[in-house]
Amino acid sequence: MTTRLVIGGAGVLLGLYGAWLLLSRHASASIVDAGVWLVAGVVLHDLVLAPLFLVLTLVATRVLPPAARAPVTVGAVVLGSTTLLAVPVLGRFGAKADNPTLLDRDYTAGWLLFAGLVLAGVVLATVVRARRGGGSPTGRGAHGPGARR
Amino acid sequence: MRVPADSDFTSRLRSAAVTARVGLWLGICFGVAFVTGLVSHYAQVPDQPVPFPTSPSWGYRVTQGLHVTAGTAAVPLLLVKLWTVYPRLFARPPRGARRLVVTAAERASIAVLVAAAVFQLATGLANAAQWYPWAFSFRSTHYAVGWIAIGALVVHVAVKLPVIRRALGADVDDTSQDRPAATEAGVMSRRGLLRATWLATGVAVLATAGSTVPFLRRVSVLGVRSGDGPEGVPVNRSARAAGVTAAATSPAYRLSVVYADRVVSLSRDDLAAMPQSTQSLPIACVEGWSAGATWTGVRLRDLLDLAGAPAGHDVLVVSLQESGAFRQTHLQSNFADDQRTLLALQLHGQPLAIDHGYPCRLIAPDRPGVLQTKWVHRLEVQA
Numbered sequence: 001m002t003t004r005l006v007i008g009g010a011g012v013l014l015g016l017y018g019a020w021l022l023l024s025r026h027a028s029a030s031i032v033d034a035g036v037w038l039v040a041g042v043v044l045h046d047l048v049l050a051p052l053f054l055v056l057t058l059v060a061t062r063v064l065p066p067a068a069r070a071p072v073t074v075g076a077v078v079l080g081s082t083t084l085l086a087v088p089v090l091g092r093f094g095a096k097a098d099n100p101t102l103l104d105r106d107y108t109a110g111w112l113l114f115a116g117l118v119l120a121g122v123v124l125a126t127v128v129r130a131r132r133g134g135g136s137p138t139g140r141g142a143h144g145p146g147a148r149r
Numbered sequence: 150m151r152v153p154a155d156s157d158f159t160s161r162l163r164s165a166a167v168t169a170r171v172g173l174w175l176g177i178c179f180g181v182a183f184v185t186g187l188v189s190h191y192a193q194v195p196d197q198p199v200p201f202p203t204s205p206s207w208g209y210r211v212t213q214g215l216h217v218t219a220g221t222a223a224v225p226l227l228l229v230k231l232w233t234v235y236p237r238l239f240a241r242p243p244r245g246a247r248r249l250v251v252t253a254a255e256r257a258s259i260a261v262l263v264a265a266a267v268f269q270l271a272t273g274l275a276n277a278a279q280w281y282p283w284a285f286s287f288r289s290t291h292y293a294v295g296w297i298a299i300g301a302l303v304v305h306v307a308v309k310l311p312v313i314r315r316a317l318g319a320d321v322d323d324t325s326q327d328r329p330a331a332t333e334a335g336v337m338s339r340r341g342l343l344r345a346t347w348l349a350t351g352v353a354v355l356a357t358a359g360s361t362v363p364f365l366r367r368v369s370v371l372g373v374r375s376g377d378g379p380e381g382v383p384v385n386r387s388a389r390a391a392g393v394t395a396a397a398t399s400p401a402y403r404l405s406v407v408y409a410d411r412v413v414s415l416s417r418d419d420l421a422a423m424p425q426s427t428q429s430l431p432i433a434c435v436e437g438w439s440a441g442a443t444w445t446g447v448r449l450r451d452l453l454d455l456a457g458a459p460a461g462h463d464v465l466v467v468s469l470q471e472s473g474a475f476r477q478t479h480l481q482s483n484f485a486d487d488q489r490t491l492l493a494l495q496l497h498g499q500p501l502a503i504d505h506g507y508p509c510r511l512i513a514p515d516r517p518g519v520l521q522t523k524w525v526h527r528l529e530v531q532a
Contacts, residue, residue: 003310004307004308004310005307007303007306007307007310008303008304008307008308010303011299011300011301011302011303011304011305011306011307012300012304013300014296014299014300014303015261015296015297015299015300015301015304016300017296017300018265018293018294018295018296018297018298018299018300019293019297021289021292021293021296022290022293022294022297025289025293026285026286026289026290026293029284030284030285030286030290031285033283033284033285034268034283034285034290034294037268037271037272037283037285038264038265038268038294039264041263041264041267041268041271042260042263042264042267044267045231045263045267046235046238046263050231050232050235053232061336069336069337070336070337070341073336073337073342073345074337074341074344074345074348077225077228077229077345077346077348077349078225078345078348078349078352080228081224081225081228081229081349081353082225082349082352082353082356082371084224084228085221085224085270085274085353085357086356086357086371087274088274088275088277088278088280089278089371089372089373090371091280093275093278093280093282094275094278094279094280094281096279096387096390098387098389098390099384099385099386099387099390099504101374101377101378101379101383101384102278102279102373102374102383102384102385103278103279103373103374104374104375104377105370105371105372105375107370107371109370110370110371111370111371113370114356114370114371
């Protein structure tokens with residue numbers, strides 16, 4: 001218990017130092033803006049992204065054949081997380097006319113290629129599982145792309 | 150629709166056994182990002198009690214590549230980890246004032262942790278793509294929230310230590326720490342979910358890391374830069390954006406080297422007539438992209454000698470830029486005296502492109518890209 005109290009106390013001090021940096025070195029308008037972004041992150045995850053994923057899961061379990069469920073889940077985790085982190089490049093929001101070396105790829109084509117590969121992996125894994133007569137929800141492993149028994 | 154209750158989430162995949170395993174790697178990623186972030190911050194502090202080292206020359210490149218890679222890898226890890234603990238959001242508050250206070254404090258610490266973690270990943274990824282949809286200063290806010298995130302993470306580890314220990318010490322299929330409602334087999338096994346998480350993490354890194362790891366360039370279809378640019382090197386800020394095109398191409402351009410009351414004035418031809426040195430030094434940006442490059446130019450030390458400045462003095466490097474945070478930079482004496490530090494006139498054997506800093510730019514080993522001042526106009530040796 002003492003160890004945990006020491007670690008926890010150290011964490012509180014580190015966090016308070018960060019809060020002091022944030023509050024003492026910025027104008028109040030910037031602090032409010034940063035606060036809005038901090039809160040928005042939690043709200044977006046907890047009240048938008050997570051419920052959306054819940055609904056998608058619910059629909060998927062009703063619509064998909066059992067053999068496809070695990071591969072689709074693996075595909076969704078891979079494609080969903082990478083798509084989310086690629087939002088800044090996919091939108092090209094930071095592109096500048098005077099600097100052609102920034103955001104200089106065809107991100108839409110790259111994403112379509114990536115999504116196509118994931119989809120192919122999902123279909124392949126589903127077919128393999130269906131042939132094996134698999135798809136039982138207690139199956140031993142994921143059969144998504146790259147995941148092998 | 151009603152608000153779900155904790156008992157509505159029945160999947161056995163939402164288990165501390167999974168959370169602890171994903172959380173371990175998430176914690177490692179945040180730890181790496183925090184330490185490498187501190188390195189970058191310290192490298193940019195003008196007055197350093199302990200001088201930032203000039204060797205290895207690739208030190209800044211590797212630490213900042215790691216910084217962005219760790220942040221990228223944290224995205225799938227954080228999403229899966231939050232998925233496994235999502236039912237806790239709907240847990241009923243306990244009875245009794247004392248337990249209520251403890252629970253409220255724990256919840257508050259988790260709210261701070263999630264807010265800070267999401268903030269760091271979102272602002273960091275946007276910054277790498279030079280997207281600033283906010284009013285606050287990115288650099289100082291990302292730095293401050295980094296301390297908040299790591300502090301909240303350490304508190305979280307302290308609170309959860311017994312659960313983490315038990316979970317990591319037992320088999321991944323152990324159910325002794327599961328919520329009572331988590332009784333149904335999920336769509337896949339726990340090992341399957343973990344493999345899917347590692348796969349997503351690896352794919353996220355491969356899809357983006359080419360901006361700093363050259364051999365991944367063709368694979369990294371979502372990287373912020375392909376690595377192309379004038380003379381084969383990307384540009385962070387163009388001459389046009391800096392407003393220096395006219396001054397940089399003017400025949401009246403002169404470089405001034407100032408030491409005490411002595412001023413040496415040199416044209417670009419004068420610089421080209423001096424002994425030239427060629428160095429392989431990476432250019433590594435704070436935003437996480439980097440490129441190896443071969444630079445040719447005059448040793449900075451030779452220029453300081455021309456003005457009669459002895460070794461051991463810091464140098465103020467002033468650009469032709471009339472405004473901007475990096476119009477002038479502070480070059481510590483260990484960098485100024487390093488034999489590899491150049492005022493470069495050429496990149497890859499070609500005259501420096503204007504976007505790379507023509508007529509001449511600073512290039513020093515192990516130094517943040519924003520401090521490798523372009524379009525250098527004055528070198529002022531500090532007393």
